[in-house]
Amino acid sequence: xxxxxxxxxxxxxxxxxxxxxxxxxxxxxxxxxxxxxxxxxxxxxxxxxxxxxxxxxxxxxxxxxxxxxxxxxxxxxxxxxxxxxxxxxxxxxxxxxxxxxxxxxxxxxxxxxxxxxxxxxxxxxxxxxxxxxxxxxxxxxxxxxxxxxxxxxxxxxxxxxxxxxxxxxxxxxxxxxxxxxxxxxxxxxxxxxxxxxxx
Amino acid sequence: xxxxxxxxxxxxxxxxxxxxxxxxxxxxxxxxxxxxxxxxxxxxxxxxxxxxxxxxxxxxxxxxxxxxxxxxxxxxxxxxxxxxxxxxxxxxxxxxxxxxxxxxxxxxxxxxxxxxxxxxxxxxxxxxxxxxxxxxxxxxxxxxxxxxxxxxxxxxxxxxxxxxxxxxxxxxxxxxxxxxxxxxxxxxxxxxxxxxxxxxxxxxxxxxxxxxxxxxxxxxxxxxxxxxxxxxxxxxxxxxxxxx
Ligand SMILES: Cc1cc2nc3c(=O)[nH]c(=O)nc-3n(C[C@H](O)[C@H](O)[C@H](O)COP(=O)(O)OP(=O)(O)OC[C@H]3O[C@@H](n4cnc5c(N)ncnc54)[C@H](O)[C@@H]3O)c2cc1C
Numbered sequence: 001x002x003x004x005x006x007x008x009x010x011x012x013x014x015x016x017x018x019x020x021x022x023x024x025x026x027x028x029x030x031x032x033x034x035x036x037x038x039x040x041x042x043x044x045x046x047x048x049x050x051x052x053x054x055x056x057x058x059x060x061x062x063x064x065x066x067x068x069x070x071x072x073x074x075x076x077x078x079x080x081x082x083x084x085x086x087x088x089x090x091x092x093x094x095x096x097x098x099x100x101x102x103x104x105x106x107x108x109x110x111x112x113x114x115x116x117x118x119x120x121x122x123x124x125x126x127x128x129x130x131x132x133x134x135x136x137x138x139x140x141x142x143x144x145x146x147x148x149x150x151x152x153x154x155x156x157x158x159x160x161x162x163x164x165x166x167x168x169x170x171x172x173x174x175x176x177x178x179x180x181x182x183x184x185x186x187x188x189x190x191x192x193x194x195x196x197x198x199x
Numbered sequence: 200x201x202x203x204x205x206x207x208x209x210x211x212x213x214x215x216x217x218x219x220x221x222x223x224x225x226x227x228x229x230x231x232x233x234x235x236x237x238x239x240x241x242x243x244x245x246x247x248x249x250x251x252x253x254x255x256x257x258x259x260x261x262x263x264x265x266x267x268x269x270x271x272x273x274x275x276x277x278x279x280x281x282x283x284x285x286x287x288x289x290x291x292x293x294x295x296x297x298x299x300x301x302x303x304x305x306x307x308x309x310x311x312x313x314x315x316x317x318x319x320x321x322x323x324x325x326x327x328x329x330x331x332x333x334x335x336x337x338x339x340x341x342x343x344x345x346x347x348x349x350x351x352x353x354x355x356x357x358x359x360x361x362x363x364x365x366x367x368x369x370x371x372x373x374x375x376x377x378x379x380x381x382x383x384x385x386x387x388x389x390x391x392x393x394x395x396x397x398x399x400x401x402x403x404x405x406x407x408x409x410x411x412x413x414x415x416x417x418x419x420x421x422x423x424x425x426x427x428x429x430x431x432x433x434x435x436x437x438x439x440x441x442x443x
Binding site (some may be wrong): 001005006007008009013022024030031033034036037038081114144179181182196197198199 | 204206208243244245246247249250251252253254255278282286287288291292293294296299300301302303414418421422424425431432434435436438
């Protein structure tokens with residue numbers, strides 16, 4: 001327990017299922033990003049997986065949206081402490097996208113239109129735990145939430161779910177991304193409260 | 200940054216009323232490691248029963264030794280901000296952790312022109328930049344475009360008046376969204392292209408633009424800047440609030 005701050009009681013708390021430590025629930029959908037919102041036209045949009053040997057697999061918007069779709073309903077947790085329950089998405093599982101990609105890599109660096117990057121262990125993108133999502137709550141994903149398509153990796157803090165995702169580079173060595181170089185945790189597990197470097 | 204950030208105990212030493220709904224809290228935070236203007240910290244409150252709540256607040260000024268300043272705007276129905284404004288008393292402890300954020304920062308050695316665009320409480324980290332500029336004797340040309348609802352909602356009003364007069368190379372323009380003061384040229388409105396063109400720098404000057412405020416404000420001003428030809432990579436944003 002921390003130092004008690006006199007007179008602070010906090011909000012009445014209910015006995016609902018636990019959130020990760022330090023998180024509170026929000027009903028709206030806050031926006032957090034480092035710069036202006038890129039507007040990416042669908043006719044030039046593409047998603048590219050680049051392997052450690054430089055091989056590329058690419059999808060145009062039409063090819064990508066024709067892939068098998070999933071509709072995950074997940075809780076999401078932002079490092080700025082809001083959590084949102086039961087968010088509805090539609091997208092393509094990374095298992096589908098990585099299927100048949102020949103790689104020995106153990107890390108992935110997601111990169112975005114607008115220049116944003118974030119790193120993850122490749123294993124965290126597999127096993128039905130990660131998607132490239134393009135619809136939210138039954139609608140096309142709005143640009144401020146990362147549309148046309150964003151990564152969705154709900155078991156990590158939400159900055160790992162790169163907005164405006166453009167591709168993934170597979171790597172044999174870990175390379176920190178944008179927020180990770182700016183003092184945020186390399187992995188970002190909300191349940192272990194890995195907010196900042198060294199947590 | 201690789202060392203773990205630790206929680207440290209800070210105590211309220213001074214409180215200044217900025218507006219009817221916002222106050223500056225000066226805290227004594229022994230061992231505070233210093234920070235760059237634009238960075239924020241996390242404040243954590245613990246109740247008698249062990250319950251904790253933490254929120255982020257921008258650092259409003261460069262540190263003076265162990266003294267740090269935050270400016271908190273009351274969010275009606277909020278859990279933390281009304282407590283900090285109404286209940287939190289001199290000498291009371293809170294825990295703080297920081298500084299955090301390595302992108303939305305201005306470094307005093309930068310001499311490129313700067314546009315600061317603030318919506319409401321978004322002025323807080325930008326004020327830290329204005330104050331740090333003066334403290335460092337920087338000559339980087341600064342322009343602050345500050346959007347508020349009414350003249351009564353201006354944070355740091357006295358100091359901004361003084362700095363606009365005394366800090367060479369600092370220009371300040373206000374936009375009022377609901378009620379303008381007498382003698383202000385124009386009708387209340389939201390920041391539009393004309394305001395950004397009049398107050399900001401042309402893209403050719405390659406200014407660094409820092410935009411901070413509620414999400415809607417940040418979205419629209421950042422879009423305006425990009426639309427006017429500023430490189431997206433030179434437009435840095437910080438969003439304080441939720442979307443509607
Ligand atoms: C990097 C960063 C820096 C920040 N710096 C500052 C600062 O310098 N000064 C400052 O006053 N705040 C700042 N904030 C916002 C601050 O962290 C809190 O969100 C704010 O004080 C509200 O907390 P609360 O506990 O009172 O309200 P909560 O109990 O969290 O929220 C109550 C209700 O208000 C809504 N709400 C939450 N935050 C806001 C908001 N900012 N505006 C409008 N509605 C809101 C919530 O969605 C909810 O419906 C910053 C946020 C971030 C992420």
